[in-house]
Amino acid sequence: MTTALITGATAGIGAAFARRLAADGHDVVLVARDLTRLREQATELHDRHGVEAEVLAADLSDEEGIAAVEARLSDPRRPVDLLVNNAGFGNKGRFLDVPMADELRMLTVHCEAVLRLTSAAAAAMKERGRGGVVNVASVAAFVPRGTYGASKAWVVQFTQGAARDLAGSGVRLMALCPGFVRTEFHERAGMGTDNIPGWMWLDADKLVAAALADLARGRSLSIPDPRYKALMGVVKLAPRALLGGLSSKAGRKYGPQ
Numbered sequence: 628m629t630t631a632l633i634t635g636a637t638a639g640i641g642a643a644f645a646r647r648l649a650a651d652g653h654d655v656v657l658v659a660r661d662l663t664r665l666r667e668q669a670t671e672l673h674d675r676h677g678v679e680a681e682v683l684a685a686d687l688s689d690e691e692g693i694a695a696v697e698a699r700l701s702d703p704r705r706p707v708d709l710l711v712n713n714a715g716f717g718n719k720g721r722f723l724d725v726p727m728a729d730e731l732r733m734l735t736v737h738c739e740a741v742l743r744l745t746s747a748a749a750a751a752m753k754e755r756g757r758g759g760v761v762n763v764a765s766v767a768a769f770v771p772r773g774t775y776g777a778s779k780a781w782v783v784q785f786t787q788g789a790a791r792d793l794a795g796s797g798v799r800l801m802a803l804c805p806g807f808v809r810t811e812f813h814e815r816a817g818m819g820t821d822n823i824p825g826w827m828w829l830d831a832d833k834l835v836a837a838a839l840a841d842l843a844r845g846r847s848l849s850i851p852d853p854r855y856k857a858l859m860g861v862v863k864l865a866p867r868a869l870l871g872g873l874s875s876k877a878g879r880k881y882g883p884q
Contacts, residue, residue, distance in 0.1 A: 630679075632656040632700060632707045634687060634744070635714035637664040640763060640808060643831035644711045645672060647839065654679040656707065658696055658714070660686050687714050687740040688732045696740075700747040706755065710748040712741045713763040717775050730774050737778035742785065749789070749798050756797040759842055762786045764802045766850065779804075783848065790847040803838045803849045805829055 631648045635641035636657040649655050649672040657665050657672075662684040669680035683699055685692035700707050715737055718725045745760050752758025764786070768779035786802035793800060808829045829852055837851030 629708035630654040630656060630706065631709040631711065632658060632696075632748075633711040633713060634658040634685075634696065634740075635763075637661060637668055639713075640805065640831050640834065641711065641713040642668070643835040644713065644761075647832065647835045648709070649676040649678045649680065652676070652678065653709070654681070656681045656683060656699060658683045658685055658687075660684060660692075687736050689735075693735075693740050693743055696744055697747040700744060701751055703751070706751065707748060708752070708758050710744060710758075710760045711763070712744055712761070714740065715763065722773055725774070733774060734778055737775075738781050738785075741782055745786075745789065745800070749793060749800070752798045753793065753796050758797070759799040760786075760801070761838060761842060762800070762802050764804045766804050766806045768802075768804060787847045799842060799845060801838075801842050801847055801849055803841075803851070805834050805851065808834060 631644070631653045633641050633644050633648070633655065636645050636655075637659040641659070645655055645657060645668065655669075655672060655678060657669055657680060659665055662682065665682040665684060669682050672678060672680045683696065685695045687693055687696070699705070700710065716733065718729050718733060741762055745762065748758065748760055752760075762782050762785075764779040764782040765776070767776035768783045770776060783802045783804065786800050790800040806829055808831050834851050838849050841849035841851065
C-alpha cells in the first residue's frame with residue numbers, strides 16, 4: 628500500500644485529494660496547522676476507507692514547520708510515494724496595500740516550502756525509482772496579477788523544469804493550475820465571491836480526479852477543465868500590455884472586496 632502526503636489537507640483542494648486518495652486505498656499523511664481538524668479528518672478517513680491516516684501539525688510559513696515536513700518526507704522507514712503541495716493562501720489588497728510581512732509569508736509558503744518539500748520528496752523517490760509530486764499552482768500564474776500570481780508562476784516554472792531534469796528517473800512532477808474552486812480560500816482572505824460568474828466555479832472533487840488522471844498520463848502541467856483550458860489559450864495569444872490591463876480590471880471585479 629502506498630502513502631500520500633498532502634499539505635493544506637483539512638479544507639478545499641487538499642481535503643479533496645485526501646478523500647480521493649484514501650478512497651483509492653492509499654495511506655495518507657495529513658499536514659495542516661489545525662491539529663484538532665487534522666485529527667477529526669484522520670479519524671473519518673480511517674473509519675470510512677480503512678486506511679492509515681497520520682497527522683502532522685505544521686505551519687509552512689516558518690522554519691520549524693517546513694523542517695518537520697521535510698523530515699517526514701525523507702524518512703526511509705516510512706516512504707511517501709505521492710506528495711501534494713497544496714498549502715497556500717491569498718492576501719486581500721493591491722501591491723503596497725499588503726504589509727510586507729504578509730507578502731514574505733506568502734512567498735515562504737508558496738515558494739520556499741514548495742521548493743524544499745519537493746526536493747526532500749523527489750530525492751527519496753529517485754532513490755526508489757518511483758513517485759510523484761503535485762504542486763498546486765493556479766491559472767493566476769499565467770496573468771500579470773500581483774504577488775499571488777507571481778508566486779504561482781514560480782511554482783509552474785519550477786515544477787516543469789524539475790520534471791524535465793528528473794525525466795526517466797521514475798519520479799513524476801506536475802503543476803496543477805485550477806481556476807476558482809469553492810473552498811475556504813476566499814473567505815480566509817476576506818475576499819468577496821458574490822460577483823464571480825457561476826461558470827467560473829469548479830468542483831474540488833472533479834478537479835482532483837482530472838489532476839490525478841493527468842499525473843498518470845505523465846503531464847507536467849494540468850489545467851483540469853475545458854473552460855479554463857480555452858481561457859488560457861486566449862491568454863497566450865493576448866498582448867502582454869493588454870493582458871495586464873484586463874487582469875487588473877478582472878482582479879478588481881472578481882478579487883478582494
